[in-house]
Amino acid sequence: MSEGALAAVAEAPLETGTSRRGFVLRTLRHQRVALAAALFLAAVTVTAVLAPWIAPYPLHEQVGPVFGHPSSQHLLGLDDGGIDMVTLLIWGLRISLVVGFAATFVSMVIGGIVGVVAGYFGGGIDTVLMRITDYFLVIPDVPLMIVVAAIWGPSLFHIIIVIGILLWTSTARVIRAQVKSVRERVYVKRARALGAGHTRIVVRHVLPQVAPLLIASTVLTIAVAIFDETALAFLGLSDPSAISLGRIIENAFERAAISTGAWWAIVPPGVLVALLILACSLVGGALEDALNPRLRVAHLSARTFRLRPLVGRGKDAV
């Protein structure tokens, strides 16, 4: 953690448009673990996009014995249908990421709009919107997702919508708080005095200020969305024809991979999900840490007897 990073982080919100865009990159550069996590996410995304070209075997074809052991041809063995595990994982990654990104997009749109509207207009609108958010926060997501998915029937689209419409609450709160403070800044007041309309102020002055926070929130939400999809798939509520990572775990569990001793059918997909969630949490947490002024407090390290800044905490950013 260098002095420069601290200064850069502290100044970030005050800088002009171009360097604000560089903020994400700058934060990542100074936090090695977060950087590694971001690189992992990038690599995984590229793999998922290129799935049709890089998957070593066809997805729906038996290419070896049922639960075949890992070998030089099949690095992670075969599943209960004799399908190559590496191929399955690459395609599963694709579906899991699609669900994660799409559901997060839905929740970001809802959360962003609710947060900006509540924070910008304040007053009665704010009270009503925040009350609704409070109710949504209290209702347990996973059971509600299960109920809705069970009623609507299994489909990828339903899963995305269900996860999306239940995950926006924390985003809405974070954005609202930020918008509330941005709204009171001098340049916003000036713009208003010059006759700028609400739309212009929100688009030109408020949104750019909350954008980094929205990005941090997005990355964190992707982790939750991927987890929820895995859980729903495990309960048999995901689309049976869309093979996601959760679906692979469920399949292996249902087809007795454990009692057969076929660990390769069940360990790798879980490891992949855990790594995805971990990477998203690390990147999102690092960004949020750098952005959230509440966390920007000098902390006294109990052991080393000196003051340490908490910002850009390098390897221990959580």
Next chain:
Amino acid sequence: MRGTDYVLKRVGFAIVTVFVAVTINFVLFRLAPGTAVTNLSRVPHATQQLRHALEVEFGLDKSKWQQYVIYLKQLAHGNLGVSYQNQQPVSTNLRNDLINTLPMVTLGTVFAIVFGTFTGVIAAWRRGTKTEGLTVGSALGFYAMPTHWLGLMLIIIFAGVLPTAGMTNEFLLNPPFWTHVRDLASHIFLPALTLGLVLYGEYTLIVRSAMLETLGEDYILTARAKGLKPRTIVRTHALRNAMLPITTLIALSLGYIVAGAILIETVFSWPGIGRAVYNAVLQRDYPMLQGAFLVLTLSVIFFNLVADLLYFKLDPRITE
């Protein structure tokens, strides 16, 4: 009095939330494709009269509002309907399931609170050392693992050593008391451990950041300047103040634990409320699903209220 105001406000909010939850519960299941009658009247030669008679019997000829009022009335009498699966009242089924869930969940939670607090404090205290890297790393790891997958991993590791399914050994008929207890304990171990490990990760992270926050306060510096022992500082100065956010966050998480039990109970075939939800989904047993969802939501609302009241008890300055 402002304190009473605060308590009343929180209780009021909880009651309104219960109403919202009950209403959502009613509306959600009315959105389900088809009604009870659609299914029943799907017999050969079903006439319009049969259909109508069934609708009258199920009260579906009444308006939605009347149906809602009837639903509320029955709910107030504790009537949650009848399960499609075993024709028993849903409330009886749910009560039995809850009785099975509670010991497992309690054991896992206690484990997580004890060890999570311990490692969280150590991680904050040893900030910037390898110890911290190790504890935070492992906590993050457990936090990131899908719950059911962690359960499956434990099954792979402990297969043959510990029972991996059910709550009791069904081949033990009328066992002596201590054999029965030992049997139960061996069955409860893995599901409780799964829950404990997942929560352990979460609690370690919560405790660590709460401790870091208090360790940065001026009174810690004062305590250190006074020459107090580090152990005293952590125990009486830092941890005591950090308990405030820790208690509320843990109370908040308690409500969600019941929901998390769905995955764990499915993996370990534990006959609790989570498994009831899973079976209800499989069998499309809507009354059971509706009842279970209501119980889960109510438990979250209840623990939210507990968290609010605890916060007030611990820090009476809070009034909003």
